[in-house]
Amino acid sequence: MVPELPELPRLSELPDLAESSEPIVLSELDAEVRGAVAATRRKVAALHAELPRWGLVVWTAGNVSERVTLTRNGETVKTDLFVIKPSGVSYDELAADTMVVCTLDGNKIDDGTPASLTPSSDTAAHAYVYRHMDGVGGVVHTHSTYATAWAARREPIPCALTMMGDEFGAPSPSAPSHSSATTPLGAASWRPCPARSLRPCSWPTTAPSPSGAMPAPPSRPPSCARRSPAPFISPAPTARSR
Numbered sequence: 329m330v331p332e333l334p335e336l337p338r339l340s341e342l343p344d345l346a347e348s349s350e351p352i353v354l355s356e357l358d359a360e361v362r363g364a365v366a367a368t369r370r371k372v373a374a375l376h377a378e379l380p381r382w383g384l385v386v387w388t389a390g391n392v393s394e395r396v397t398l399t400r401n402g403e404t405v406k407t408d409l410f411v412i413k414p415s416g417v418s419y420d421e422l423a424a425d426t427m428v429v430c431t432l433d434g435n436k437i438d439d440g441t442p443a444s445l446t447p448s449s450d451t452a453a454h455a456y457v458y459r460h461m462d463g464v465g466g467v468v469h470t471h472s473t474y475a476t477a478w479a480a481r482r483e484p485i486p487c488a489l490t491m492m493g494d495e496f497g498a499p500s501p502s503a504p505s506h507s508s509a510t511t512p513l514g515a516a517s518w519r520p521c522p523a524r525s526l527r528p529c530s531w532p533t534t535a536p537s538p539s540g541a542m543p544a545p546p547s548r549p550p551s552c553a554r555r556s557p558a559p560f561i562s563p564a565p566t567a568r569s570r
């Protein structure tokens with residue numbers, strides 16, 4: 329039995345839901361929440377297309393997620409759901425209706441997608457960030473060749489170019505290695521710098537939205553940290569305003 333969400337937007341605070349072993353079924357949720365999930369799926373699918381488009385990922389590496397929010401009376405209300413891409417699916421095949429819906433524990437809900445579509449292998453890290461950083465609305469994780477090289481060297485990415493200064497204002501630190509399936513990756517991702525390289529091959533950033541966390545456009549120098557193997561964490565995953 330799913331409680332009415334309009335009065336109780338934070339799923340994890342709902343005792344019935346938190347203590348229930350019943351799966352959350354998207355089609356049984358309030359129409360407002362379903363609408364928000366559908367909109368988030370469309371946005372996250374479109375953002376994934378930006379990663380191969382700008383050479384920020386190869387194969388199925390990398391991922392984007394966004395927290396599902398509602399707008400009520402002009403106010404943004406956070407839910408305890410987020411949308412992320414399925415694991416191991418070609419970027420060419422990603423679409424809004426194959427985006428996976430998860431709780432902030434990183435568990436996939438019954439979102440109408442086939443059981444064969446499992447959430448990205450980095451889902452635990454994204455979930456960790458959403459659980460611990462209320463201001464984060466989106467996470468973008470890229471794998472650019474340049475940032476990957478710095479991460480493999482276990483060195484911070486120097487703030488050496490004008491646009492890097494504009495974006496970060498400081499070197500992007502190198503975080504300790506963690507399995508992508510564990511929450512320490514998430515913990516390593518969100519600490520002070522909005523972007524960092526993760527050994528051996530990742531680089532995360534934070535922002536209020538996924539668009540804000542998206543890598544820089546091609547006008548950015550190729551060595552820019554934002555064009556690297558990394559997660560970006562933002563208030564929402566969309567195109568950064570500049």
Ligand SMILES: O=C(CO)[C@@H](O)[C@H](O)COP(=O)(O)O
Nearest residue numbers: 388389390415416448449508
């Ligand atoms: O950095 C990593 C793994 O180390 C990730 O970017 C994965 O490569 C993402 O794979 P999916 O499970 O999302 O397809």
